[in-house]
Amino acid sequence: MLDPQIIVAGVLNGLLAGGIYVLVAVGLTLIYGVLHIINFAHGSLLMLAMYAVFWLWRLVGVDPYIALPLVTAGAFVFGFVLYRLVIGRFSHGRDENILLITLGLSIVVDNIALLFFGGDTQTIDVPYAGRFVELGAAFLPLPKIISFAASLVLCVILGLYMAKSDTGKAIRAVAKERQGARLVGIDVDNIFAISYGIGIACLGAAACLLMPTFYVTPTSGHAFVLVAFTIVVLGGMGSFIGAAIGGFIIGITEALGGLFLGEQLGQIGISLIFILILLFKPTGLFGSKA
Amino acid sequence: MNRTIALCGAGLAAAVIFPLFASNYFVNIGLLVFFVAFIGQSWNIAGGFAGQTSFGHVVFFGTGAYTSTILQVTYGWNPWLAWLAAMLAGAIVGWMIAVLSFRAGLRGSYFALITLAFAEVFRILANSVPFTRGGLGMLIKADQRPLNFQFRDPIWFYYLALALCVISLLIAWRLTRNRFGARLVAIRENEDAARALGIDVFAEKVKVLTLSGAMCAAGGTFYAQKYLYIDPSIAFGVDKSVEMLLVSMVGGAGTIFGPLIGSVALTVINEVTRGLASVVPALKNVQPLSLVVYGIMLVLIVARLPDGLMGLFRRKPRHA
Amino acid sequence: MLEVRELSKSFGGLKAVDHASLDVRQGEIVGLIGPNGAGKTTLFAAIAGFHAPDAGRVAFEGKDITGWPPHRICSAGMVRTFQITQPFAKISVRENIMVGAYFRTADRKRAEREAEAVAGMVGMAGQLDQMGADLTVAGRKRLELARALATSPRLLLLDEVMAGLNPTEITEIVAVIRAIRDSGVTILLIEHVMQAVTSLAERVYVLNQGRMIADGTPAAIAENPEVVEAYLGHGAAKVLRA
Numbered sequence: 001m002l003d004p005q006i007i008v009a010g011v012l013n014g015l016l017a018g019g020i021y022v023l024v025a026v027g028l029t030l031i032y033g034v035l036h037i038i039n040f041a042h043g044s045l046l047m048l049a050m051y052a053v054f055w056l057w058r059l060v061g062v063d064p065y066i067a068l069p070l071v072t073a074g075a076f077v078f079g080f081v082l083y084r085l086v087i088g089r090f091s092h093g094r095d096e097n098i099l100l101i102t103l104g105l106s107i108v109v110d111n112i113a114l115l116f117f118g119g120d121t122q123t124i125d126v127p128y129a130g131r132f133v134e135l136g137a138a139f140l141p142l143p144k145i146i147s148f149a150a151s152l153v154l155c156v157i158l159g160l161y162m163a164k165s166d167t168g169k170a171i172r173a174v175a176k177e178r179q180g181a182r183l184v185g186i187d188v189d190n191i192f193a194i195s196y197g198i199g200i201a202c203l204g205a206a207a208c209l210l211m212p213t214f215y216v217t218p219t220s221g222h223a224f225v226l227v228a229f230t231i232v233v234l235g236g237m238g239s240f241i242g243a244a245i246g247g248f249i250i251g252i253t254e255a256l257g258g259l260f261l262g263e264q265l266g267q268i269g270i271s272l273i274f275i276l277i278l279l280f281k282p283t284g285l286f287g288s289k290a
Numbered sequence: 291m292n293r294t295i296a297l298c299g300a301g302l303a304a305a306v307i308f309p310l311f312a313s314n315y316f317v318n319i320g321l322l323v324f325f326v327a328f329i330g331q332s333w334n335i336a337g338g339f340a341g342q343t344s345f346g347h348v349v350f351f352g353t354g355a356y357t358s359t360i361l362q363v364t365y366g367w368n369p370w371l372a373w374l375a376a377m378l379a380g381a382i383v384g385w386m387i388a389v390l391s392f393r394a395g396l397r398g399s400y401f402a403l404i405t406l407a408f409a410e411v412f413r414i415l416a417n418s419v420p421f422t423r424g425g426l427g428m429l430i431k432a433d434q435r436p437l438n439f440q441f442r443d444p445i446w447f448y449y450l451a452l453a454l455c456v457i458s459l460l461i462a463w464r465l466t467r468n469r470f471g472a473r474l475v476a477i478r479e480n481e482d483a484a485r486a487l488g489i490d491v492f493a494e495k496v497k498v499l500t501l502s503g504a505m506c507a508a509g510g511t512f513y514a515q516k517y518l519y520i521d522p523s524i525a526f527g528v529d530k531s532v533e534m535l536l537v538s539m540v541g542g543a544g545t546i547f548g549p550l551i552g553s554v555a556l557t558v559i560n561e562v563t564r565g566l567a568s569v570v571p572a573l574k575n576v577q578p579l580s581l582v583v584y585g586i587m588l589v590l591i592v593a594r595l596p597d598g599l600m601g602l603f604r605r606k607p608r609h610a
Numbered sequence: 611m612l613e614v615r616e617l618s619k620s621f622g623g624l625k626a627v628d629h630a631s632l633d634v635r636q637g638e639i640v641g642l643i644g645p646n647g648a649g650k651t652t653l654f655a656a657i658a659g660f661h662a663p664d665a666g667r668v669a670f671e672g673k674d675i676t677g678w679p680p681h682r683i684c685s686a687g688m689v690r691t692f693q694i695t696q697p698f699a700k701i702s703v704r705e706n707i708m709v710g711a712y713f714r715t716a717d718r719k720r721a722e723r724e725a726e727a728v729a730g731m732v733g734m735a736g737q738l739d740q741m742g743a744d745l746t747v748a749g750r751k752r753l754e755l756a757r758a759l760a761t762s763p764r765l766l767l768l769d770e771v772m773a774g775l776n777p778t779e780i781t782e783i784v785a786v787i788r789a790i791r792d793s794g795v796t797i798l799l800i801e802h803v804m805q806a807v808t809s810l811a812e813r814v815y816v817l818n819q820g821r822m823i824a825d826g827t828p829a830a831i832a833e834n835p836e837v838v839e840a841y842l843g844h845g846a847a848k849v850l851r852a
Contacts, residue, residue: 038399090593096343099399100539100592103345107532107585111578222528226410229403264425265418271410278404279394469712469721476709479698479742486658486692488684488713488761 009138010255016140018251019148020206024224025231025243026155027202033238034175034195037087037098043225044106044113045200049075049207050216051117057124057211064124065146068208075204080197088192106221113218123215147209154205155244158198162240171195175238227254230274236284245285305452309445317448319561323553324451325512329530330537330549331458332505337535338543339465340498341478345402346409347506347534349387350380352416352525354507355514359428360421369430369439369515376511377504384503388496397481406528413526427521430514439515447516454512455550458505462546474498478544506534540587542600551599559583611636611796612657612688612765617666619649619656626652628820629666634765639787639797641811641828643804645841649820650800651693654769658690659683670765684713689758690767693800695750697742703729704738706753710760725760731793732756732786748779752786759790766790768799772806784810804841808832816840 031039056062131142162168173181174191182188231250235242257266309317336342357379358372416422434442465471473494476484514520541552563580612634619627626649634640656663659680668676698706707725732752801807808828816824818840
């Protein structure tokens with residue numbers, strides 16, 4: 001049996017990782033909730049944002065945390081334009097078609113990254129990377145704590161924005177009743193583009209928070225895409241709260257899976273949760289009935 | 291109709307005599323074209339004809355590759371016999387995934403994503419359990435005798451791939467002419483209407499995924515015998531799932547020749563980018579460039595050309 | 611032939627069908643009418659096996675078929691059509707109908723002959739090579755009818771085959787439905803428009819807010835004050851009589 005202190009440390013580490021997962025998953029669930037499309041390119045776009053953070057640091061020397069506003073804004077614009085130019089034009093018909101289109105996009109993005117950045121693993125070397133904070137028996141890396149806190153703050157800001165701002169209200173209206181929103185004069189297509197942009201902006205922020213402790217390669221997206229889908233399905237497609245709680249559950253599952261089953265087999269937990277939820281409770285923990 | 295038969299005959303004859311004139315390099319390319327067309331067809335039967343889009347078809351491929359390799363290497367089976375066992379294993383996995391997913395009522399994107407997750411589970415298991423030797427992969431001892439499913443002359447693998455491809459085309463052709471195929475198309479086009487017309491939608495979907503799983507597993511064994519090595523990321527990696535889906539979608543999902551046309555197109559693009567790379571040194575890395583082209587083609591085809599490349603040169607379907 | 615007893619079905623607390631009963635006898639054309647949202651389509655779906663009823667019993671030719679899946683009900687000899695037509699878009703009319711015909715035979719040639727015969731019966735002989743997606747509304751309604759007919763049912767459940775058609779088209783399809791009945795197929799049809807049913811059905815059931823409120827000959831139904839109120843609103847019967 002494992003030392004309970006190690007388990008506690010594992011849970012804490014999982015929680016911290018979960019914080020960033022929440023940010024990634026909130027973006028995905030927002031896009032699903034409003035546009036009713038499954039954005040398979042989510043992982044690839046996160047990878048792209050991570051490269052943006054990496055190059056900003058490598059070429060200009062910008063610290064990832066300082067880069068956050070810039071990369072987030074850039075990601076929003078990128079998502080907005082991507083929707084206007086590609087996704088919005090083709091987002092009609094069978095839902096598999098949109099899935100296939102975003103799969104096509106992710107193939108393009110992954111391979112462009114491979115073409116220009118090569119296959120090497122890239123990391124950012126920040127002075128605070130090696131700092132730890134002692135919490136009870138657990139030593140927690142400082143950047144992970146910062147990321148965790150920042151990610152939660154950003155989620156709260158996004159939540160307030162959705163609840164209070166005019167755009168946020170319009171987005172919720174479109175998510176709930178597309179036709180009705182159109183009838184009361186909301187520019188639905190614009191709201192779609194904005195929502196997609198916000199979803200991708202979440203990835204921009206997540207990339208900045210990830211890079212101090214993580215690495216990036218052109219296949220980094222693969223690692224995140226199933227995780228993000230699992231969180232969203234677990235929480236209930238389209239549910240914000242669900243994505244938040246799902247993120248933490250998955251973060252902890254991953255940490256404990258690694259602890260009990262080892263590095264290799266530990267990854268199986270996420271895929272299994274994904275399969276079991278889809279098979280037995282497809283509405284997730286907080287999803288409304290489809 | 292007669293013209294089509296004549297064309298097929300001519301194409302087959304050309305494919306048969308091709309290796310007698312071509313260099314080893316081109317024989318190998320031809321082999322890959324037919325092999326990818328074969329596993330693409332296994333995807334197409336479920337994804338194209340029956341409309342059950344899978345993102346994790348490699349789960350069957352890997353099941354086949356590992357089943358025959360383990361039986362051969364660990365238990366000393368004859369590989370030809372192990373090939374049959376591999377197909378059976380692929381069928382069983384197909385049946386299992388179908389029963390679980392379709393019993394739960396998964397459709398469309400959800401089915402696509404759950405197949406992806408199944409493939410991931412199999413990949414992680416293959417990486418972890420002892421009898422697959424984990425991430426080290428499995429080597430098949432070279433012993434080049436036909437009885438061993440190994441050939442001194444690569445031409446025989448070419449002919450075997452050609453035979454598999456022809457068989458898969460015949461299966462697809464049967465589906466366009468029999469009741470099972472008509473039911474699959476009905477399910478793809480409208481599940482509710484199909485159900486109302488007395489089709490047991492669940493049973494037909496399970497049947498098609500079982501068949502597709504067996505076919506794809508056969509491809510897995512072929513691959514293992516050709517390269518005499520497999521590991522978890524070759525056998526269960528997402529790349530092969532995407533490749534099967536791509537060749538079918540690009541060539542024309544739900545058409546007989548779609549996967550073959552798509553496979554030819556993929557190879558042509560590969561060779562062209564390879565040629566480009568020799569001229570433009572900046573493009574030293576060829577593989578990603580052809581995949582970029584392929585990704586763009588996938589987007590355009592899904593959006594604008596649902597019948598794929600087949601749709602370009604097919605007359606308005608007339609009754610035969 | 612068809613016996614529905616005290617059938618109920620609710621969705622999330624909302625009673626769509628509430629203890630509804632009806633009978634169809636061999637060789638009849640029976641109408642089921644009611645205002646929008648009365649639960650007609652839900653009742654149909656429950657009879658044809660698309661929704662399992664919460665309570666009640668459905669018997670077809672003496673067999674209890676409550677809760678059977680649609681394909682078993684189809685092989686028992688009862689088949690439904692959809693109000694919102696559901697053609698198989700990417701295949702031809704012939705292939706569409708063959709899907710139905712394959713229900714009774716696995717032989718391609720026979721299914722094809724069958725499909726052509728049925729197409730002739732519903733007046734689609736000239737459209738056999740058209741794609742399902744290219745049909746007009748009237749064409750889709752006929753195709754819906756033809757496909758169902760190709761399964762050789764003894765009882766046909768038609769869900770608003772006349773909705774959205776112009777008067778000429780309605781006259782044509784009424785003739786087709788009569789011909790189908792005369793060939794020995796019993797028919798239960800849902801209509802929203804009362805006039806369409808009165809010209810066709812021998813007996814009519816009226817469903818309102820999930821409950822069966824009346825049944826009888828079309829003439830009797832048209833006089834029934836409760837029915838008139840259901841359609842035109844409370845107090846309408848009094849106004850009309852005045």
